[in-house]
Amino acid sequence: MKWLRRPSWFALLLTVAGALLFIRLGVWQLHRADEKEAILRRYAAAETAAPRDFAAVAAKPPVDSYARVKVQGEYIADRLYLLDNPRHDQRGGVEVYVPFRPQGGDRLLMVDLGFLPGNGTHEPPQLPALPTGAQWLQGLYMPPPGVGFEMGGDALARQTRWPKTTVYFDLPQVAADLRSAVYPQVLALDDDPAAIYVREHTIDFSAMPPARHRAYAFQWFTFAVAAVVILLVLHRRRPMKPSDRS
Template sequence: MNRRWHRPTLFAWFLLLAGLAAFLGLSRWQWLRGQEKERLLASYAAAQSGGLRQYAALPAQLDSEEYPHIAVQGEYRAGRGYWLDQQVRQGQVGRHAIALFAPRGDSKLMLVDQGWIAAMPGQPAPVWPALPAGEVELHGIYAPPPGGGLRIGGDALPRQNGWPKLTLFLDLPAITADLGSAVAPRLLRLDADPASGYAREWTPAVMPPEKHRGYALQWFSFAVAALVIFIVLHWRKSDKGII
């Protein structure tokens, strides 16, 4: 039996166009986000093998996708530091040791990530890393602190008296209040050192570009499906009424 085109109502056109705009817009956004993550990961990888820049010469504001490989001179602040708890690496739970460092000529303290070490819940805490005394030069990636998840229970730092303190996230304002001293807006992720006993394999904690591209394809497929459904509903057998 012959089929013919049944003219869609204005409401049907509105639903189609709104759906296409939403699906294609989300697809494009996810695709662009994937490209941003590719640039970010490439910048991070390049920084680790790039030349050293002096911390004192860095601009006050760095681009969010800029991860400079820096050298900084100063002294560790003994007797202070933080365990960043519940950090998973290769399927194993552990902690990052976050030490405090006073850069030469800077009033702000710097958080220095010594690396990751296994620490299962219920087991004794790992030994805090031995930090050199006196002035030293540190090398590493100067990166934003890792983001935190759902923060239940508020700020636990004021309730702890001993050092190093335990935290589930690095909240710079909370750490500033806890120390009574300003801290730098980023932390230093130290270069790898097998002798340290801490794992230092740094990559940004972001969604992989491949996943963004997968979501982009998914939203695009929704747009195609909406268009196909619209055509099927209005290209019908001629002996049937319009829906």
């Protein structure tokens, strides 16, 4: 190519390495988008599936899908946990969790009762009494809310009154607080029109939905193309001026 000067090995290696890195990052973003879309499809399928026996699911939990289950047992009604101000239509309020002792189970199951809007004060909303005795529950057996970077240590251990409030719902901390083993996932109850709780359980990808991953992938692929274009522009032969030919 007569219009292109031969680039140095350093410039060539730098461009190739940069372009390959950008392409790799773009492909990774596409994979993340596909993974999240698959999770959303599995979640939607579980919501409409027939409930399975909880003991069978807990003994062999599905690795790549959610399970809709039914379970019999009793609430431990005096041990409520309030997840303070979860993301829910940008409203203040609490997500309420309670331990549940499954019949024949060897550990406690944390049940997500649902969301209660705030009352405009710093005090938690009034919690309705839970039913006593044996109960049949039905819902999605799913991972607990994600735990971010927690500052200040275990807030549950420092509280002596119930219900206890936390900004991170961490199952190992809950287990230590209850002094009992707990199942590694939680039961998000099905919606009930008669319940005071708002039960709109979704997988929260609002911070990074699949579409945003694809947008970042396009951005990384654009950087790869730009790296090659910059190399070509910097090493393009300039046309000779008439004065240079004389």
